[in-house]
Amino acid sequence: MKYNGQTVDLPPEAEEVAGFYGAMIDTEHAKDATFNKNFFDDFLKILKKYPPKNGVKITKFELCDFRSMFDHFEAEKTKKKSMTSAEKKTAKAAKDALEAPYTHCTLDGRKEKVGNFRVEPPGLFRGRGDHPKKGALKLRVRPEDITINIGKDVPIPTPNVPGTWKEVVNDNTVTWLANWVENVNGNYKYVFLAAGSSIKGQSDWTKFEKARELKKYVDQIRNDYNDALRNKNMGERQRATAMYFIDKLALRAGNEKGDDEADTVGCCSLRCEHVTLEPPNKLVFDFLGKDSIRYYNEVAVDEQVYKNIRIFKNGKNPEDELFDRVNTGALNRHLASYMKGLTAKVFRTYNASLTFQDLLDRGTPEKGTVQEKLNAYNHANRMVAILCNHQRAVPKTHEQSMGKMRDKLRGLKYERMKLRHALFAIDAKYKKDKRYKEPESDLDDDAIATHEDNLKAKELEKAEKKFQKDNEKAAEDGKEPQDESVLKEKLKEIEADYKRLKKERGTEKHVLKREKPTEKIEEAIDKLEEKIKTFKLQMEDREAGKEVALGTSKINYLDPRITVAWCKEHGVPVERLFSKTLMTKFPWAMEVDMDWKF
Template identity: 80%
Template sequence: MSGDVTMSSDDDRPLKPRAGPSGRNGHIAQNGNLRSGAIASSSDDEDMPLSQVARKSDPATPRPTKRKKPVYTSSSDDDTPLASSPAKRTASAAVPMPGAIEATATRVATANGKGKASKKEVDSDSAFDDDDVPIAKAKRGTNGRAKRKQPPKKRVKEESDVESEDSDDKPIAKKKAPARKRKVKAESDADDSDDDKPLKRPPAKKAATKKAVKESSSEAPKSRRGAAKAKSEETDEVTKKAKKKKEEEEEEVFRWWEGQDVEGDGTQKWRTLEHNGVYFPPPYELLPSNVKMKYKGKPVDLPPESEEVAGFYAALLETDHAKDKTFNKNFFDDWQKVLKKNPPRDGTKITDFELCDFRPMYEYFEAEKAKKKALTAAEKKELKAKKDALEAPYTHCVLDGRKEKVGNFRVEPPGLFRGRGDHPKKGALKYRVRPEDITINIGEGVPIPKPNMPGKWKDVTHDNTVTWLANWTENVNGNHKYVFLAAGSSIKGQSDMQKFEKARELKNHVDRIRADYTRDLKTKLMQDRQRATAMYFIDRLALRAGNEKGEDEADTVGCCSLRCEHVTLQPPNKLVFDFLGKDSIRYYNQVDVDEQVFKNIRIFKENKEDDDDLFDRVHTASLNKHLQSYMKGLTAKVFRTYNASITFQEQLEQGTPEKGTVQEKLNAYNHANRMVAILCNHQRAVPKTHEQSMGKMREKLRGFKYERMKLRHALFAIDAKYKKNKKYSADESDLDDEGIAEHEDQLKAKEIEKVEKKFAKENEKLAEDGNPPQKDSVLKERIQEIETEFKRLKKERGTGKHQLKRERPTEKIEEAIEKLDDKIKTFKLQMEDREAGKEVALGTSKINYLDPRITAAWCKKHGVPIEKIFSKTLLTKFPWAMEVDDDWKF
């Protein structure tokens, strides 16, 4: 993941890749990767087969897992009381991950044995899946596995670690102040658009307005000045109302973290709760009669139920899903069941998937997309307004008398399950959810919400010990789906704060825990020795604990569910981990371990087959029970949050340049975040648009250099002495005559396109006002001016001189060159950062594992606007973290 950007010049050399400083405990190396005394991963690592996929007996067929179905339990430990900040800081024990980037999902994103990289899917079906949740206590069988026992009543976890890189994570750019309209006054032509002026209008203006209204009522012709003034005052009134509304909304924010008992008692979560239920998707709309799928080349007359399912597949025809054998098989199997109940009306028997042609449906969907895309801004706005009006009753609830925003109030529409990674059920049909499938949770005595589609709720409960508003069970994986409050709600905020406070409290106990498990690595009791070794991995490698899996679930594992095939011994003390982690993302790591740990793994593997459990005497429930003897509410998951946050804090302290630019500090921040993402195995495939995006950035950089070159040449034309000045004498790199010609051609094309669009808009405006359009000769004249200007630029090539359109003093030109130098330097840093982060998902750790107070304090200390790091969604999610002092430490 090189961060080097090869667009350098003598006058502005790019920054060298910054070496990552070693951590306080030495677990980060100077090369910016997680430190290890081990030999770095060789190129052969990329070709190593996944043990889960390439089986000895049949390399082409994935081995079906024998794992049992997981027990659904509560993560109620999030509600336990927390200790205050500890007096001392303890360093992370995380160890290096050589080969992690090279051998993970970036190059082998699926476990199908083909080694084909694919972008990680984020599907809403997995919105509440989390391998980190502690498992309920389970009885142990003779084989050491946990026997499944469903509890009579489940507690619902209060938060979910949704591992995704969505738009919510993108930092928000500072919005430019809207351009204020120029006010026309009789007294002066001066611009009246001072943003600092109050919105109140002076009395004189009001008199003028009244006068204009009076003149209008008497049918006198309104002057241009009067119309402009009236329009300006109308705009001011709208702005004033918007500002007042914003202020009212800000006043409504419930500052629960000020003087409130944020720890909670672990039982009652609310006193009163009222909401309107969930929003069901609209019913299926039939396709036009001329749009039919084909079988054996002939159109098939499908009934609505079968046509809808066929449409789900047709919409994905040109995606990677339609090229996946598992996806196609699961879709066709489920579609066959639907066809059996709802056969084609023309008697066609559909038995062979290869003979199905969904392209007519696909082409219709694409045409509809194009129509929507071609709608005018006003039409799109109108459609959005109608949609918002339908959803408005469901977006908020009333919790303890306060209006709180609801998170995922929309019920998932039916479709084909996509899953994440190499999920065995991808392509399966997700049924339409109906009111009869959903349980509603509301306060006692409040009106029962009415569904927005025919039907009655499955059940109505009044459980104030949970925070979900509705739940149902989806048919594909049998997972429970919940509707929670939005991320910025008081309950979610308290849950987040408790989670990070619990991780901070671990600092008081981590030294004792590490001393104990280090001692137990040599104990004679094999169960304790296995538990100590598992804790070593969880603490040092940030592995998830791991849960039992059903036979029809993705074969993903964590620490406690590792099999012998997942860990390879390389003497004298190196272990190679290779398995599918959460979301079927490959975890590959070569790491040097303590001599005793290496010895233990060798003992644990003796007399076992590859598919036997490595830790056959330890399971997640017993491990978490042991951890709770050290600290109330402590689970293996807390170690992951703790190690991520403490590592992040250390990296920021050691890597942030005190006197660097904002962009240099942002690069240091993202570097620290990348170290955490690598530690937690938050890998991603290189985005398909990455090269295209980098190409655009390179073109933009060339534009900056071209502009700088022209300013230098303008100085040379004014005074030849500037040629002897080292600051201006050197030519820009990557900007030879061929590059200049190519760039000028692109500039000319853009200028012509801009003029054509402006001309078309002007004619539209004239037509609206009832005036005749401009003649084509006007457009030709404008284009001719552009042609003349670029002919002049062409003549200047190679002369080393340039004539500016508007004369400027040399001081202004020098100042402009300095600004461009800063802009070029900053832009190179941005390119370097973009390239370095192409294989790492930074969003997951920022959302779920890094205490947001670390970021808030760092931004205050180093003068970095937090909007450059946190998106609007994250600022809403973590309001409680924004008010810490600049010296706050995790």
């Protein structure tokens, strides 16, 4: 790095920390004042311990130049991308061999996969939302920081780096295999078994069964809190109002926060400033929820709830607690008096799964295509994600992704156009056929020329890569590589094909590379039209979901058996909705019948 234009010779310990920031200078984090301040404060502490070898005094963040580090990391990325298939294969094999001893453990005589077996590397803490500690230095975790949990009388595993474990315990009442305390927030970090392990599967099943059990008690709970909305005891009335919000709006219960934590709140920790009254019965919620995601909701509420909020706010300052006589612990103890293990979180799981089941039952088109059914599923998933406030910022790559999809759609229309023109070339009567006479939208002369130029460029690149790959394989097998003339001939063929396509522009005629009877061409057009229809639905679905995180609810709040039963009932492959990871996580859900309901 440079400081005020002068090259700084940093010792390895300080250079590593500078590199953490250098790798990020083109990200949004590096534009954040809090992130930069926290990084530089910690960097100065490291420099005090490991000062520059050439005596440069670093005191001002603005004079630091990390560009050379960034350029180095970018060059390394480029080098990695340009590795041959054989090199990538060798590197992966070496990595797998290095990790193999740590990926599994033995539990009650069974071999089980370990989940996060890698300790988080040192780096800069990102945080979520407006976290006050973002940019702080995450220190390297060493064996001396880690407690491991193993069986009695088994050999103690040796750390893979120099050092000795902080502690070795034999506790079979917990499911963690190792833990340590990270230095930024002082939180415990754990190593658990993988999502598909027997223990995790049992835990997930129990969680969703607990939510289903709530069905037996929910009417009584609702009757009781609705009655208590008018209770003369203000503590009872506050608790009833909080339960109304948790039930109807799927709010998290919320916990108290320290000054050095992000200012996020839940139901019980709402302040007066977070809820605004709008007559006659509307409440406007505006606060930062979990992970510093803004919760904004304008909602009409029960008349008594509206009246209660007005009473609770009366005489208080904006920063005062709205529910000053309720806390999460007391609320959960009250819920547990109805049903063992019942908490506010169980309510969220119950309402999310029940809403999802209802939306699927009402919104799935019985005679729709697979894509139409998938869109109905994703719509239901979106509604639940919105209920649970699982929002996300529009991905930076969204517009680029939609642009690629628009190009692909144009490509499908181009294929259809060429097939229509092939029919016209065979028999002019097809020009009057209403199925084929209308030209494709979005395909003017410029669009056709651009599309063909792009296709040609891709084909030329593909031919060159194939030639290179074939020669690499030949060298590996000890065979003679192909002569350059083979590639030149192939490129010449491609150029000739696209010259012919250029001549066809505007003629409404096309000669297929291989002759086909008209019935086969008509059949191909029908298939393309179905493909275009399906792809348009996929584009609509992608656009509709750009600000909603579907994965969180699917993993944590929606009983997976709802999805599996729905897939079986409607003939949708479950692989279209569950990734390989989720299939591994929920093996117990795969055996349900198609008529199973939450």
